[in-house]
Amino acid sequence: MPEASNSRIYTGSRVLGYVSTHVPFVARFIKRRGETLLCTSVGKWFHTYGCDKFRLLSVSGEHPGPITCMSGDNYHVYTASENNIYAWRRGCELKHVYKGHNSPVHLMFPFGIHHISIDEDNVLKIFDIKDESEFLELEFDQTTFKVTTLCHPPTYLNKILLGSEQGQLQLWNVRTSKLVYTFKGWGSAVTVVEPAPAVDVVAVGLASGKIVLHNLKFNKVVMEFIHDWGMVSALSFRLDGVPVMVTGSSEGHIVMWDLEERRVLSQVKKAHYSKISGLKCLMSEPLMVTNSEDNSLKLWIFDLPDGGARLLRKREGHSKPPTMVCHCEPSGNNILAAGSDSSLHIMNTVSETFNKNLGKASHNRKKSKKKKRLQMDHLILPPITKISSCMQRDKQWDSIASLHDGFFVATTWSYDKMRMGDHKLKPPDMDKGIVANCLTVTHCGNFVIIGYSNGQVHKFNMQSGMHRGHYGKEDKLAHKGAVRGVETDLCNSRMISVGADDLLKFWHFKSATTPYRVMRLQESVTSTKCHRDSGLLALANEDFTITLVDIDTMNIVRQFDGHEGRITDIEFDTQSRWLITSSMDCTVCTWDIPSAQLVDVFSVEQPCTSLSMSPTGDFLATTHVGEVGVFLWANKLLYEKIFLKPIDKREINIPKLKLPSTAPEKPEIDDLGVIDLGDEPEYRSPIQISEELITLSDQPTSRWLNLLHLDIVKKRNKPKTPLTVPKSAPFFLPTIPSLELEFDLEKDKDGNRETKLLMPDSLSTLTVFGKKLVGCETDENYEKCIEKLKTLSPAAIEAEVTSMAPDAGGSIDVMKQFLRMLDVMLKSNRDFELAQSYMSLFLKMHTKVISHNEELRDVLVAVEDTATQTWAKLQNQLLYNICVVKALKDM
Incomplete structure (x- = not known):
């Protein structure tokens, strides 16, 4: 086979x-960028976002399994997958692999030149970051001390604090591998431990919802708080000089605690729709970042009057798997996606920065908006099962309609306003227990047709949400059984419906009590799809x-x-x-x-x-x-x-x-440590490239672009009043014979115009560049002249070209040599724009001389042939690329 x-x-x-999973994110401040980078796990990969604009900067390589935990320091991002730990640089370059664990790793912590990790077998290992060697191994008894969290208290040299599921805390010296002290705990599992800005104090979050600020040095409780929304899942302190502690709960709520007054400062209910996995306040800034397993990453700013946090930026996707997807624009750049979380998202295929969340479907959108982020679950509608859209009238009214699981009311959405619409489409006198099964928005965008489980088909207006009639006789039944699909044609002249009675019916769109054509189908239909442009209807049986x-x-x-x-x-x-x-x-x-x-x-x-x-x-x-x-x-x-x-x-x-x-x-390989990150492309110099292509020079445009217009530039830049140089006084000032002392300044007013330098006519009047050009015999000599010409300014280049004329001190030989130099430039396929610019300047300056000299005309013909061949080669490549781009646009 x-x-x-x-x-x-x-x-x-x-x-x-994909934005985030249940794994807490990693925040790293990059001094060179002046920006905090956020790394979030998305299964077998992790994304790196910039905190300034929340742009996706890089994506890591693929891990052999889902990422179980992450950590980071100033140099690496550490990820754990299955039994191994990987160290990454710049978010995508794999540098180290640490092996030795016999079970998946669930806790990690960088500790100076070492890295601490704890696996699910309750084994703690310390690795040397550079050598990848194992430095220390500690094994704990799971029945008495199962490690759930760890941290390093500042100023405690070589010591780490471990929290357990049994509620105890242990302080260990990792250098001597000795237990320093055991804290009895508070009768509940420790979920998070975070050092406080105050020395010797750590905050301990418990599964019971209690937060304890404990002094390690004196083993005393400083203060306690009670969380009302389940266990404490994340904890952080503001690091911008404000005495505030922030905690996240398993219910998705965030609470800000005033440590001076020992009370609740503010709270954000339903900051996330699931447990808050990671929470971190940024250093020296009133900013906080959170992530959750609801597939979202959010940046908050503390700028509210009560000291609370306001949502500043966010990246989010569907919290539950989407079940419907469709393109909604002719460009194909935006995709509508809806699913089990009752929300509607717009996914952009060009850049995920343009992704939009239209929100969750609600019974009362305005009431839900007042309640902020749908705190009341009874307002949220069931999952979306069907969507249909038409963007013809999107600027005027709602353009998207959706159905919900086990619900007879259809909802509308506005693509232009990026929110849920105000209309709820429901037919009059609809009995309870009836479910809307299928729908379609007409090609004009004015109407939506909905089929129901009782066999009825109703028509609604998208602009007003009003009911515009039904299909069928007085009993309003279009089919004897549930309607499986409704479709309309391109001109809104026909409506087609399919039911569980195995009948395919064709109706007049405006009003019809009976169908004008009925087809008996061989098999029962589950769903339909109509292509209006071709008039084809597909039935899934x-x-x-x-x-x-x-x-x-x-x-x-x-x-x-x-x-x-x-x-x-x-x-x-x-x-x-x-x-x-x-x-x-x-x-x-x-x-x-x-x-x-x-x-x-x-x-x-x-x-x-x-x-x-x-x-x-x-x-x-x-x-x-x-x-x-x-x-x-x-x-x-x-x-x-x-x-x-x-x-x-x-x-x-x-x-x-x-x-x-x-x-x-x-490629699938056994060892991710030797993963192929891709071969470095072999460097090709301009000389190598010019063998196949035509290359430009690396000169700035100011060196060649205005060579033909230097006279205009000089005239424009000429000062309005001439510059006057002050007359320097002679050493011996002559005087005028008179009774009063007066100096004779008229004597040297005209100046001495006689020159002391005499140049015989037998000596050459060529410039240094001209003499070098006359002596060229090989291509290598011409290359040196070209390099010399590249170093000159535009004014100097114009002066050199002008001085080549016989009446300006040059000669015919210099002009022929300059043309041969241009021929060498064109044949080399390099510096294309420089050669064209130099040739244009030469022809502008010496048109009369060339027209009267046969030798120059012969050389110029050879240069013209070379220039024609070079341009033909470049033109063919340009026309080919233009044709390819045009063909792709027309598809």
Whole structure:
């Protein structure tokens, strides 16, 4: 059986929407950049963000398994995956690998030249950072002291403080490997330990919700606080001179405590929708960063009147796996994604900086806004199951409609305003227990058609949200059973509905009590997809087949059979040549509609729940079970010559592809320590490149751009009044004979115009550059003259070229040599713009001399031929690139 190693059409590109997991982030201040960098785990990779603009700076290499914990110092970012620890420089360069643990590592802490790590077997190991050697190993009994957290108290040399699940604290000297002291604890598991700005004091967060500030030196409690929202999951102190402690809870709340008055200063409820994993106040700034397993990273600023924090910046994705994805713009740059967390996101394929969160669907948007971040769970609507959009009237009114799981009310969203709409679309006199199953927004954007589980189909106005009628007779039933799909054509003249009664009905759009055509289907339909431009309607059947119907002729035109599981989604490409389908059998199939043949198939690890083809045809976007990201697959047919042939699914081994990652895929190797970071590209000098291409010089434009206009520049820069140099007084001042002392200054007023330097006519009047040019015989000599010319200023270059004329002290030989130098420059394929500029200046200055001298004309013809060949080579490359870019834009 032949085996395919890859998909014919698609290749993994990247994933959108991953920001953070349950692993606490790492904050590192880079002095050279003057910026704090934030590193967050996203599964097998970690992202590095700049704190100033929250831009994604780099993505690490792939780890063998999910990252379990992270730490960092001034030089490295340390990540733990499975049983090994990895040290990274600049966020993507692997420098060290530390091996020795027999179980996954869950705690790490850089400690000077050493690195401390604790695994799930309760074994503490200390590694030398440079040598990667093991310095110390301590094993703890899990029944009496299971380590849950650790820190280093400042000024405590070579000592670390360990917290346990049993509630005790232990102070260890890691240099002598001796236990210094054991603190009894407070009867609850220690979840976090953080040194306070005060010496000898540490803050201890407990699973019971208590926060204790404890003095290690005297073993006394300084003060205690009680957390009302579950266990303390994160803790930090403000480091900008304000005595405030900040704590995060397992419920996603943040509390600011005033340490001087020993009270709550302020609080932020529902700062995150899940447990706060990491919390850090930045050094010397009123800023705080938090991350959570709800897939978000947020920057807060302490600028409220009560000392509270305000959200300044954020990066976030779906907190639960999205189940619906669709492109919403003709450019294909923005993707709508909705899913289990009841929120709607816009994913940008160009830069994730432009990602937007339209918020969570709510019963009452205004009330939820007043309550701030939906504190009341009963306001949040169920997960979104269906979305449909049309951007024709997006500036005037809402352009997106969505359905919710087990809910009969449809909601609207505004793409332009980036928020949930004000309308709730519900038909009058709808009985309880009825569920909205399917919907579609018309091509004009004015109406939305919704089908329900009781067989009714209703029409609503998107601008006003008003009910505009139903399809069917007085009983309002369009089908005897649940409606499985509703579609409209391009001109809003027809509405097509499919029901559980296995009937496909064609209705007049404006008003219809009876359909004008009814088709009996062979199989029950689960979902539909209509391509309005071509008039093709795809039906996903319960027997895992796909039926294609032409809505103009109202006939079945194609039948596709090949899936072995429930079909989850159907998608047409822009030209309606391909039909792309996904199924619960973990396969994604591409069918060629004209030939009715399967042309591509591949499988993935997790079943695809939704897919959408870009309007430009460059990317296929998919969502998968258990994944919170939106995955992009590049269309290889745009940049490769591929001939598609029919595939028999039963005769080949279906290739299994890895889901696209945030980093380029690496070859599978056993040891990540010798991971191939990519070979350095071999350096090619301009001389090597010029053998194939034409190169420009490294000269600034000011050296050559204005050579033809120096007279205009000089005239523009000429001062309005001439500069006057003061007359220097003679050593012996002559006097005028008179009774009063007066100096005779008229004697030297005109100055002595006679020169003392006599130059015989027999001597050469050529410049130094001209003499060097006359002596050139080989290309190497000309190269030296070219280098000399590059060092001159524009004014000096003009003077050199002007002085080559016979009437200006030059000669015909110098002019011929200069033309030969230009010929050498053009033949070398280097310094293209300099050669053109020098030639233009030479022709401007010596046009009359060249026209009267036959020798100069002959040399100039040879230079013209060389210049024509060089320009033809450059022109061919430019025209080829312009044609390629234009062809890609027209696709």
